[in-house]
Amino acid sequence: MSGRLTDADGRERVEFTFEGDAVSAYAGDTIAMALWAAQAAALRRSSSAGEPRGVLCNMGVCYECLVTVDGHNVRSCMTVVRAGMVVERGGRQ
Numbered sequence: 001m002s003g004r005l006t007d008a009d010g011r012e013r014v015e016f017t018f019e020g021d022a023v024s025a026y027a028g029d030t031i032a033m034a035l036w037a038a039q040a041a042a043l044r045r046s047s048s049a050g051e052p053r054g055v056l057c058n059m060g061v062c063y064e065c066l067v068t069v070d071g072h073n074v075r076s077c078m079t080v081v082r083a084g085m086v087v088e089r090g091g092r093q
């Protein structure tokens with residue numbers, strides 16, 4: 001069991017893309033949680049070693065979760081999904 005809420009709770013679905021792949025999320029989810037649910041945990045690569053980075057603090061402090069949305073770097077744990085947004089792996093710190 002994933003622990004994920006089902007459609008039965010009545011929340012609207014929102015579609016966006018991550019690295020060109022379609023992702024379906026619940027309206028109101030952050031990008032980080034939507035990608036976590038979609039099993040896309042590597043949100044960026046470290047600038048030094050190229051290692052995968054993902055959600056660490058989940059409260060907007062660490063910047064480990066940076067992604068690029070429509071050309072702008074954002075913290076995915078602080079940004080709510082929008083229909084049609086184009087999300088790419090992370091910006092540089």
Ligand code: FES
Pocket residue numbers: 054055056057058059060061062063064065066075076077078
């Ligand atoms: S996970 Fe730390 S800022 Fe997003």
